Amino acid sequence: MKNLLFAISLLLFSSTSNASLNVFACEPEWAALVQQLAGDKTNIYTATAALQDPHHIEARPSLIAKARRADLVVCTGAELEMAWLPVVLRESGNSKVQPGGSGYFEAASVVHMLEVPTRLDRGDGDVHAQGNPHIQTDPRNFLPVADALGKRLAQLDPANAADYRQRLAAFTRRWNEAIAGWEKQAAPLKGVAVVVQHQGFPYLSAWLGLKEVATLEPKPGMEPSAAHLSQVLNTLQQHPAKMVLRAAYQDDRPSEWVSQRAHIAAVELPYTVGGSAEAKDLYGLFDDTIARLLKGMQ
Amino acid sequence: MFKRICSNAAIAVLLCHSIQAAAADSGNADNAFNPAFSLILSGSYGNLQRDPAIPATGFAMNPNPGHEQGFNLGESEMGISANIDPQFRGAATLALDPAGGISVENAFVQTTSLGDGLNLKFGRFFSGLGYLNEQHAHAWDFTDQPLVYAVLWENQLAEDGLQLKWLAPTDMFFEIGGEVGKGRGFPGTERAKNGSGAGVLFAHVGDDIGIEQSWRAGASLHRTRRVAAESVDVPDLNGNAVTNLFSGDSQTVGLDLVWKYAPDGNVRNSYVKLQAEYFRRKESGELTYDTALAGANVTDSYSVTQSGFYVQGVYQFMPRWRSALRYDRLDPGIAQIGALNAGNVIADYAYNPTRTTWMLDYSPSEFSRLRLQLAHDNSRQGLADNQVFVQYIMSLGAHGAHQY
Numbered sequence: 001m002k003n004l005l006f007a008i009s010l011l012l013f014s015s016t017s018n019a020s021l022n023v024f025a026c027e028p029e030w031a032a033l034v035q036q037l038a039g040d041k042t043n044i045y046t047a048t049a050a051l052q053d054p055h056h057i058e059a060r061p062s063l064i065a066k067a068r069r070a071d072l073v074v075c076t077g078a079e080l081e082m083a084w085l086p087v088v089l090r091e092s093g094n095s096k097v098q099p100g101g102s103g104y105f106e107a108a109s110v111v112h113m114l115e116v117p118t119r120l121d122r123g124d125g126d127v128h129a130q131g132n133p134h135i136q137t138d139p140r141n142f143l144p145v146a147d148a149l150g151k152r153l154a155q156l157d158p159a160n161a162a163d164y165r166q167r168l169a170a171f172t173r174r175w176n177e178a179i180a181g182w183e184k185q186a187a188p189l190k191g192v193a194v195v196v197q198h199q200g201f202p203y204l205s206a207w208l209g210l211k212e213v214a215t216l217e218p219k220p221g222m223e224p225s226a227a228h229l230s231q232v233l234n235t236l237q238q239h240p241a242k243m244v245l246r247a248a249y250q251d252d253r254p255s256e257w258v259s260q261r262a263h264i265a266a267v268e269l270p271y272t273v274g275g276s277a278e279a280k281d282l283y284g285l286f287d288d289t290i291a292r293l294l295k296g297m298q
Numbered sequence: 299m300f301k302r303i304c305s306n307a308a309i310a311v312l313l314c315h316s317i318q319a320a321a322a323d324s325g326n327a328d329n330a331f332n333p334a335f336s337l338i339l340s341g342s343y344g345n346l347q348r349d350p351a352i353p354a355t356g357f358a359m360n361p362n363p364g365h366e367q368g369f370n371l372g373e374s375e376m377g378i379s380a381n382i383d384p385q386f387r388g389a390a391t392l393a394l395d396p397a398g399g400i401s402v403e404n405a406f407v408q409t410t411s412l413g414d415g416l417n418l419k420f421g422r423f424f425s426g427l428g429y430l431n432e433q434h435a436h437a438w439d440f441t442d443q444p445l446v447y448a449v450l451w452e453n454q455l456a457e458d459g460l461q462l463k464w465l466a467p468t469d470m471f472f473e474i475g476g477e478v479g480k481g482r483g484f485p486g487t488e489r490a491k492n493g494s495g496a497g498v499l500f501a502h503v504g505d506d507i508g509i510e511q512s513w514r515a516g517a518s519l520h521r522t523r524r525v526a527a528e529s530v531d532v533p534d535l536n537g538n539a540v541t542n543l544f545s546g547d548s549q550t551v552g553l554d555l556v557w558k559y560a561p562d563g564n565v566r567n568s569y570v571k572l573q574a575e576y577f578r579r580k581e582s583g584e585l586t587y588d589t590a591l592a593g594a595n596v597t598d599s600y601s602v603t604q605s606g607f608y609v610q611g612v613y614q615f616m617p618r619w620r621s622a623l624r625y626d627r628l629d630p631g632i633a634q635i636g637a638l639n640a641g642n643v644i645a646d647y648a649y650n651p652t653r654t655t656w657m658l659d660y661s662p663s664e665f666s667r668l669r670l671q672l673a674h675d676n677s678r679q680g681l682a683d684n685q686v687f688v689q690y691i692m693s694l695g696a697h698g699a700h701q702y
Contacts, residue, residue, distance in 0.1 A: 049509055051562035058558070058565060059702050060512045061471030061504025068415050068465050079697075083664075086699040090387070093465050095413035100384075122665060122694065222663060223617050251567055251617065 356630025546583015598636025
């Protein structure tokens, strides 16, 4: 009987390793960043995957169960997760990770936000009051996020604080070198005109100097309609673009449709870690993003 | 500007530090509106071949689905919610009746900082029993509730009382909860007494299967008491429609299961949702037959076990477009009737009400939905009904997060 109880409690309360922090990452890029900053000091659970539209996630029972045991929740913020995260956190009954507390971290809070709307009107589509939340497409944004996140990890797990500081310094150094490399590779992309499927690339465009001439979604979050797509084709006759960009999770039909008619390349970008076979970690994400953009130029 | 003020006075350092910390993790957007305010506008057109007031066969002493014919403004729903302080969050949903007047659908306070997986809620709230009971009307997949919810819970059970839930610290989702309340809604009756008038226990388990599938299963138990509950137009063995009075205990057990599938787990493009629920209620007590002034007024024992289930599937076949099919079935049971009323009250209706419903809806955005629904209703014996509904549901204001 005792053995049975022990077996059941093992089954129910098993923790996979002796890591000291349980981290619940809303998106794969933050899971990858925590991996860089904490290594084996944390158990990382990634709530969403690269092929899921991050605006449309359901508050599934599994997410609530994982949030229950989390010491730290790391999310983008800026309303990206507003359709599901509030329910997950509320239902979790975990007071450590509620918004405002030390166990809740929003990456967007330390990044300079782009496309902050001057007027808030749903007639303009699915706009976010705090600005465009797709900050992970510019590697430079990872520097302030890593800095704040590294400090937060040290605060939550003081026993390993020295280790977190060391890892943060190492990451910052290596990441700055990597950014310099990517910028060199991406030099030919400067000023290149592109079409985007969703307004999900302002940070990428700002970083590399891409010029967005049209968007396939008539308004943010609205499905591309046939009428709007023909309008985009007209725009492209006056302002030709080199390629049409979409994220890995997006339906490929609208961009393929435009690609065939406008005779420009349709480029699928990984968008986050796991979005392509090559985007295995944060470095792979940007290696592959640049490689695909350069290929689209040809 | 902000930085300069902060660096100017050494004494301001502490203050600025705390402001920055607060600004850093402002939380979700709902806080931009304090409190978050939302309004649901909905309305429908119903085309029915039969009078919607006719109850399902064998369920004349239960509530009716309450369909309406022609154009009608459904209930507009106003929602207000916010954190009250670091310990409590409050939420209220007010239903604006098209005929005028406001009713309180939900008005509750819940704790936000108990920790250890505990959540306490008090006030008026939708009971956590079953799967559909907690969902607001604008989140339903059909214009109406399943028959079993209509006749056993008067569409939805809202309780005045308190609810305590505990989520286990396990990898798999496992939650248990209990409620005590006034028992104000059907199947209870509001009574002036101390103590609780109804109790609910429920348990939920759920998990993912890979990245594409997820599920939740639940079991619930509800107990209350009906006192001097009057039912009008109840058919009797003599072919008359009489008014009866029932007092007795009510105990309901329920099982629910929902399973969802989305290719790559991406619900934006397409998904399938299958769900089924079963409820079984035993009522036993005393029935007074024909309470009219010149009526028979005969009282004797009465007990019956009613049950019902529905199964439904929703398929989003492309972004913004969904279609769904639902099958309902009820069993009025065979009543045990005391000898005095054996010749008056119908014990066995020998009929199982059923209904088949199909719907198609289109959602131009997350905030708007247009729906067409067709139903073949065999819930009334010999009175088959083909029903057509057209509905709109629009939400404006704060973006509410949806439950699973």
